[in-house]
Amino acid sequence: MKTYRILFTVILLIGLCRPSEGLFNSISLQDYIDSFVDAAKFKIEEKLSLNDSTISHIWSYFKTKYNRVYSSTDEEKERFRVFRDHLRYVLESKLEKLRTYELELNEFADWTLEEFDLFKKGLIISTSLRRTIIDNQYHYHLRRIKRNLNKRRYKNKRFFRDWFSNLIHANDKNNNQSTDLFDWRTKSIVSSVKNQLKCGCCYAFATATILETLYVLKTKSQNIIDFSAQQIADCSSNGNNGCSGGNFPPSVRYLLGQGGKIATEASYPYAGKKQACNTNNLNQIDLGNIEYGAIPEGDEKNLAEALMNYGPIFIGLDADSKRFMFYKSGVLQIKNCPTRRQDMDHAMVVVGYGYDNILKIPYWIIKNSWGTKWGEHGYLRLAKDSGNMCGIASMAYYGKLI
Missing domain, CATH: 3.90.70.10 (Cysteine proteinases)
Known part of the structure; x- marks a missing residue:
């Protein structure tokens, strides 16, 4: 956990000295999220430890990193709801016992499952x-x-x-x-x-x-x-x-x-x-x-x-x-x-x-x-x-x- 905080601080300071685009290219969305998570507490208490303010910061980072612009306030509210659900799912996956894989929040984080099926799949069996x-x-x-x-x-x-x-x-x-x-x-x-x-x-x-x-x-x-x-x-x-x-x-x-x-x-x-x-x-x-x-x-x-x-x-x-x-x-x-x-x-x-x-x-x-x-x-x-x-x-x- 300490390593994540040091990493995030260093990258943030570097980001202040160059265009902000460099910051978003240098750290993944999941690393940014992990910098806010108290890993020890999360593992012991087995519950999400991010408050609404922190989630809003992560949401802003996501939108900037992936150039998200929504057509209306209502759409953004709905996208944020989807994003928050996916965020919780990915973090809680880390609590699974005998897990053999890692998940990370990515560019699909504001997509519904229906949109994901429509855009990223496409196998038809007649x-x-x-x-x-x-x-x-x-x-x-x-x-x-x-x-x-x-x-x-x-x-x-x-x-x-x-x-x-x-x-x-x-x-x-x-x-x-x-x-x-x-x-x-x-x-x-x-x-x-x-x-x-x-x-x-x-x-x-x-x-x-x-x-x-x-x-x-x-x-x-x-x-x-x-x-x-x-x-x-x-x-x-x-x-x-x-x-x-x-x-x-x-x-x-x-x-x-x-x-x-x-x-x-x-x-x-x-x-x-x-x-x-x-x-x-x-x-x-x-x-x-x-x-x-x-x-x-x-x-x-x-x-x-x-x-x-x-x-x-x-x-x-x-x-x-x-x-x-x-x-x-x-x-x-x-x-x-x-x-x-x-x-x-x-x-x-x-x-x-x-x-x-x-x-x-x-x-x-x-x-x-x-x-x-x-x-x-x-x-x-x-x-x-x-x-x-x-x-x-x-x-x-x-x-x-x-």
């Missing part, structure tokens, strides 16, 4: 898509059964030997979890984190991310080309609806209808809103034939296999929680988080997995499209092999370029 997923899973299982028939006899011979070995070396197996790591980012073939702004087109960014990496793998190029999420949002239909949501299969079908070509981000830049479809003066990349398949619902083992064999994976998550909204760091775990396919509301991309040696938890590494200031530089770590946390494997697709 009835026809549900049937498609079931069909894909059926064919996926058939391929696996055929492939595994040739291995069955050999596996039967090894069964008792492996069982006995696992019994003896159980501790070694647990220790090996700490080295269980796979991350496409280490190969420098995952593009930078983007920001969908106030447009529900997460599906377009997730699709572009996957195709960018697949194209590098196909061409063995040394450079990543950013593909246009705006083109997918503007031009694809039959299941996609611009800033009002979409999914991976309709996006792929659209690109196949264009001869397997997609515009570069440089020639068709992101606008943060749906526009008329542009077909002029585009630099188009020929991806070839695009194929995709669905991971069997809830199967995290197959998700990991597909990740290693094919590349980053398009996933849907149930992100209907303030924990996603205000996630800062750590391994996110949400008790009783829905896993049904129909509950998935946000598209993201799995790029790897790992094991946290301090928390003793395996996790998925997931790329988001909410900018680099959210989460761990734009990424989320979500608990792995924990009952299909928030539907990580409920609606997942891998892709291939032929």
Whole structure:
């Protein structure tokens, strides 16, 4: 607590000697909040220790930092009410026992949950898509059964030997979890984190991310080309609806209808809103034939296999929680988080997995499209092999370029 007060005082003094903008850039909203919190008292008494005057100071800091101007006094009152509720939620999250993650108040602090769903998500699951997923899973299982028939006899011979070995070396197996790591980012073939702004087109960014990496793998190029999420949002239909949501299969079908070509981000830049479809003066990349398949619902083992064999994976998550909204760091775990396919509301991309040696938890590494200031530089770590946390494997697709 003493460290926070010293830090805040130093930054404040520095801020007096330069333009105020420098102060707001040098300290995060959460650090500013924490400078007012008596951490020891908060932890012991387990209640919010900020008075109305302090909350008003924090509110003023938030408005200045994020350039908030409201249309009326009534709107500002309502925004302040929302802000205060979110502030309390984030602070009280620090009291949760066995917590494996950190939350922080951020630029979404004056948004309602309905606004957050509208602007920062955008995954649609249609009835026809549900049937498609079931069909894909059926064919996926058939391929696996055929492939595994040739291995069955050999596996039967090894069964008792492996069982006995696992019994003896159980501790070694647990220790090996700490080295269980796979991350496409280490190969420098995952593009930078983007920001969908106030447009529900997460599906377009997730699709572009996957195709960018697949194209590098196909061409063995040394450079990543950013593909246009705006083109997918503007031009694809039959299941996609611009800033009002979409999914991976309709996006792929659209690109196949264009001869397997997609515009570069440089020639068709992101606008943060749906526009008329542009077909002029585009630099188009020929991806070839695009194929995709669905991971069997809830199967995290197959998700990991597909990740290693094919590349980053398009996933849907149930992100209907303030924990996603205000996630800062750590391994996110949400008790009783829905896993049904129909509950998935946000598209993201799995790029790897790992094991946290301090928390003793395996996790998925997931790329988001909410900018680099959210989460761990734009990424989320979500608990792995924990009952299909928030539907990580409920609606997942891998892709291939032929």
